[in-house]
Amino acid sequence: MNTNYLKLSDELQKQIINDRKENKINPYAFKDENILRRDMNKDKATIWRPAFVRDIEKTMHIPYYNRYSDKTQVFSLYKNDDISRRAFHVQLVSRIARNIGKVLNLNIDLIEAIALAHDIGHTPFGHGGERILSEIYHENTGRYFNHNVHSVRVLDKLSNQNISLQVLDGVLCHNGELEQKKYKPCTLNGFKEFDEKTNKCYIDEKYISSLLPSTLEGCVVRVSDIIAYLGKDRQDAQRLHILENERIFKKNKMGNTNSEIINNLSVNIIQNSYGKNYLQMDKEVYEALKWGKKENYELIYEDSKVTKDYEKNIKPMLFGIYNKFLKDLKNKNTNSLIYRHHIKYVENFSKFKYNDTDPNDIVVDFIASMTDDYFIDLHEYLFPKSKYKVKYIGYFE
Secondary structure, three states, X not given: OOOOOOOOOHHHHHHHXXXXXXXXOOOOOOOHHHOOOOOOOOOOOOXXXXXXXXXXXXXXXXXXXXXXXXXXXOOOOEOOXXXXXXXXXXXXXXXXXXXXXXXXXXXHHHHHHHHHHOOOOOOOOHHHHHHHHHHHHHHHHOOOOOHHHHHHHHHHHHOOOOOOHHHHHHHHOOOOOOOOOEEOOOOOOOHHHHHHHHHHHHHOOOHHHHOOOOOHHHHHHHHHHHHHHHHHHHHHHHHOOOOOOHHHOOOOOOOOOHHHHHHXXXXXXXXXXXOOOOEEOOHHHHHHHHHHXXXXXXXXXXXXXXXXXXXXXXXXXXXXHHHHHHHHHHOOOOOOHHHHHHHHHHHHHHOOOOOOOOHHHHHHHHHHHOOHHHHHHHHHHHOOOXXXXXXXXXXXX
C-alpha cells in the first residue's frame, strides 16, 4: 500500500528546536493560575496535583467514566472486540490533542482534561441514540438534547465535582461534527456567561453550531475529535466488511488510511498554527477534510447495515423506556428502577439532589447514562413480551 505522510517543514522544525532550547513559552497557552471554579476555595492546585490534573482525575473517578467502555462509537450491535468503543475514542482524542498541543507548547493538562471528559454525557448507541433521545425530549419539553451539553450537566451538576470553567467550556464547545478551516478562541467572561450559553443550547437548535472554545487548548481538542474518528471509522468499517478498503475514498492531501489522516491533519495544523493565537489548516487540507467527512457519511454512517435497526427497534424501545419512567416519576413509584438504579445511585456518589427537577430531565439523565448492554437488558426486563428486540451480529456470522 502506498502511503503519503506529510512532515513539518525543515524551517519550522529548526524553529521549534531552537525555541525549546531557549525555553520559550507560548503566550497564548492557558496558564494554570488563571483557572476558574465555581468554588474557588476548594480544589486548590498543589505541586503534585496541579490545577487541571485535578480535573483529569476527578473525571476519571466519576462512576460514569467506566461506562465509556460499553458505549458505541459508531457501529452498534456488532460483537467484535476490534472495533472502537467510546472509551477508545476519548483516549485517541486525548493522544492526538496532546501531540498537537505539545508541539504548539500549550497547556497539556487542560487538553487532557477536556479530551477525557468531552463525551461523558453521551447516550448509548452513538449519534443514532442521541438523535432519538433528542426527538422524544423535544416532544415532551420543547427542548433539545445534545451530548456535549449533557456532558457539561454530568460534570457540573450530577457529579458535583467543582470542575473548572475552562474544562467545561472545552467540553461544551467540542462539537466534532462541525469542521472549520480556522479556530480562534472566543472571549468567555465567567460562569454567568457560560451558563447562559449552555441554557441557550437547550432551546435554540442552531445555536450550538456557533460555539467556539475560549482557549486554544479547547480548539485543539475540538479538531482532534474529528481527526480521531474520521480515519478510525473507516478502519472499523473495513473490519466489519461494510467497506472493502480505503481505496474507494478519493485520494487527496489528507490521505485515506487512519494513520495517514492522523499524521497529515496533525502536521498541517502544526505547520499553519505554530506561534499563532489560532489553529488553522491550509485550504487544500481543509477541503480534503470536508470531503472526507462527506464520504464517511455516504459510505459508512448512512449505510443500511449501520442504520437499519435504529428506526425498526431502538427507537420504539427508547420511547417505551422513556414513557415508562416518566409515568413512574409522575406517580412517585419509588419501587421503579429509575429510583433504585439512577436517583439513589447519583445521590450516593455525588450528593446531588433532584429537588424540583422536571421529570423529563431525570429520565434523560438516566437514559443518557446507560451503556448499550444495560439498555437492551433493561428493555427486556421491563417489556419481556415486547416485539422489539435487538439482535447482535455475532462473532461467527
